[in-house]
Amino acid sequence: MAQRQLVKDHIRQSILDAAADLLLTRGDSAIMADLANAAGIGRATLYRYFSTREELMSALSQAAIDDASARLEAADLEHVPVTEALARIFRAILACGAKFEFIRTEHEHLHLDKEDVDRRIGEPIRAVLRRGMEDGTLRSDLPLDVVSNLCGGLIIGAFRSLPFLENGVERVSAVATETLLKGLTAPSE
Amino acid sequence: MAQRQLVKDHIRQSILDAAADLLLTRGDSAIMADLANAAGIGRATLYRYFSTREELMSALSQAAIDDASARLEAADLEHVPVTEALARIFRAILACGAKFEFIRTEHEHLHLDKEDVDRRIGEPIRAVLRRGMEDGTLRSDLPLDVVSNLCGGLIIGAFRSLPFLENGVERVSAVATETLLKGLTAPSE
DNA sequence: CACTAGTGAGACTCTATCATCTCATTGAAA
DNA sequence: TTTCAATGAGATGATAGAGTCTCACTAGTG
Numbered sequence: 001m002a003q004r005q006l007v008k009d010h011i012r013q014s015i016l017d018a019a020a021d022l023l024l025t026r027g028d029s030a031i032m033a034d035l036a037n038a039a040g041i042g043r044a045t046l047y048r049y050f051s052t053r054e055e056l057m058s059a060l061s062q063a064a065i066d067d068a069s070a071r072l073e074a075a076d077l078e079h080v081p082v083t084e085a086l087a088r089i090f091r092a093i094l095a096c097g098a099k100f101e102f103i104r105t106e107h108e109h110l111h112l113d114k115e116d117v118d119r120r121i122g123e124p125i126r127a128v129l130r131r132g133m134e135d136g137t138l139r140s141d142l143p144l145d146v147v148s149n150l151c152g153g154l155i156i157g158a159f160r161s162l163p164f165l166e167n168g169v170e171r172v173s174a175v176a177t178e179t180l181l182k183g184l185t186a187p188s189e
Numbered sequence: 190m191a192q193r194q195l196v197k198d199h200i201r202q203s204i205l206d207a208a209a210d211l212l213l214t215r216g217d218s219a220i221m222a223d224l225a226n227a228a229g230i231g232r233a234t235l236y237r238y239f240s241t242r243e244e245l246m247s248a249l250s251q252a253a254i255d256d257a258s259a260r261l262e263a264a265d266l267e268h269v270p271v272t273e274a275l276a277r278i279f280r281a282i283l284a285c286g287a288k289f290e291f292i293r294t295e296h297e298h299l300h301l302d303k304e305d306v307d308r309r310i311g312e313p314i315r316a317v318l319r320r321g322m323e324d325g326t327l328r329s330d331l332p333l334d335v336v337s338n339l340c341g342g343l344i345i346g347a348f349r350s351l352p353f354l355e356n357g358v359e360r361v362s363a364v365a366t367e368t369l370l371k372g373l374t375a376p377s378e
Numbered sequence: 379c380a381c382t383a384g385t386g387a388g389a390c391t392c393t394a395t396c397a398t399c400t401c402a403t404t405g406a407a408a
Numbered sequence: 409t410t411t412c413a414a415t416g417a418g419a420t421g422a423t424a425g426a427g428t429c430t431c432a433c434t435a436g437t438g
Contacts, residue, residue: 003406004413028217031395042416044399053396105294142364145353150346150368157342161335175331179339183372192436193383220425231386233429242426 012049015039016063019056020098027105032056061112064099069120071095077124082132086180089125090173093155100159125151138184147184154180201238204228205252208245209287216294250301253288258309260284266313271321275369278314279362282344289348314340327373336373343369 018039022030030038032053036046050056071092077085093100103117129147132138138147158176165171207228211219219227221242225235239245260281266274282289292306318336321327327336347365354360 008414032397033395044417045415047397048414051397143353146350146361146364149349149353150343150365152349153342153344153346154339155342156345157339160338160341164332164334164338172335175335176339179372181372182374183368183370185371197384221427222425233387234385236427237384240427 008049011039011041015041015046015049015056016060017098019060020064020102023060024098024101024105058112060099060102064096064103065113065116065120067099068093068096068103072121072124077128082128082135082137083177083181085128086132087173087177089128090155090158090176091169094159094162094169094173100155104156122148136186137181139186141186150184151180197238200228200230204230204235204238204245205249206287208249209253209291212249213287213290213294247301249288249291253285253292254302254305254309256288257282257285257292261310261313266317271317271324271326272366272370274317275321276362276366278317279344279347279365280358283348283351283358283362289344293345311337325375326370328375330375331373339373340369 015035019030019035022035022038026034032046033043035056036043039046046056050059072089075085075088075092077088080088103121126144126148129138129151130144133140133144133147154176158172161172161175162168165175204224208219208224211224211227215223221235222232224245225232228235235245239248261278264274264277264281266277269277292310315333315337318327318340319333322329322333322336343365347361350361350364351357354364
């Protein structure tokens with residue numbers, strides 16, 4: 001019967017993955033029936049796993065945050081040079097796939113902890129950027145918020161570039177990291 | 190009675206502006222009553238201007254595209270160096286304000302002409318990037334789509350940076366342009 | 379002043395979607 | 409083979425939001 005539980009966990013995970021994908025392409029207009037369908041299960045079954053739409057969304061948000069946060073922690077950002085840390089950040093976030101876009105697009109007008117996102121994802125990234133600004137790797141004549149937003153923009157651009165480069169995450173991360181580093185060195189004038 | 194018409198035009202414009210703002214912060218969850226409220230008019234009146242939600246959305250999309258497109262045309266991109274053209278692109282898009290974000294966030298799963306957006310906004314921008322890749326201003330070892338997506342990402346980042354810099358559009362455009370130019374020069378290795 | 383276009387408030391209908399429930403079927407465990 | 413937890417299909421109820429309509433009110437217009 002431990003077997004059964006394993007299967008259920010797996011299904012639960014499949015639902016979340018499918019939901020992230022579908023919500024990425026269809027947005028909030030994807031209804032419960034669609035989500036069940038995308039996960040390859042019946043609507044009634046979907047409700048057995050997540051008793052309300054709200055609950056599904058929350059679980060998805062939480063899973064997305066956990067995923068990204070875990071990858072960032074595993075990247076051990078504090079103990080490597082800023083250049084390497086930035087590369088790891090891009091790799092970590094891009095590896096989250098559709099879940100990343102879910103956080104980005106939904107967390108604005110959603111039921112879930114903006115604070116949590118900021119604390120566990122935003123802050124670690126900002127810490128690296130701050131360090132880069134202090135040690136001269138990045139220009140320091142701009143507010144951290146600006147640097148941070150430009151970095152975020154590059155992450156979005158990198159994510160959308162995934163389909164256009166071989167070697168997906170690896171190559172795109174490298175390109176984006178390079179762009180950020182070269183783009184945000186001290187002003188030329 | 191030409192007077193009356195002027196007032197109506199003005200109200201119509203106010204509705205569109207208010208809608209762009211509200212949809213930017215609240216997303217699709219903003220209902221017709223909210224939109225009427227944000228525009229400072231009654232719900233019934235809103236329906237007199239736009240007889241369905243769909244119609245309002247379409248008008249908003251169209252207004253946003255027209256706005257951005259007009260600014261890009263006015264920028265006379267083909268007849269200035271790539272560096273200047275890029276600066277003008279950032280200024281033009283950022284000047285659109287909330288309408289820009291509306292295009293970006295809604296056009297994915299919306300009723301409106303992705304083709305139109307691509308033809309009148311995407312293509313002029315890509316033309317500049319293509320030119321930059323050909324004349325050596327930008328690195329040419331990446332697919333245009335990647336360069337284009339990274340540029341788009343920077344636009345998003347720049348938009349979000351607006352609140353953090355004095356002189357808003359001007360200063361942010363300059364920073365973003367510089368970042369793009371320095372970031373996407375020929376690879377260093 | 380009288381007239382009319384335009385308005386806001388609010389009652390109303392209709393529909394899509396959420397959520398619940400039942401029941402027959404399936405497939406794994408005993 | 410028997411048992412039973414889990415499932416899919418589909419009927420059903422509940423509700424939020426779209427869209428319609430009426431009516432009294434207001435502010436420009438002649």
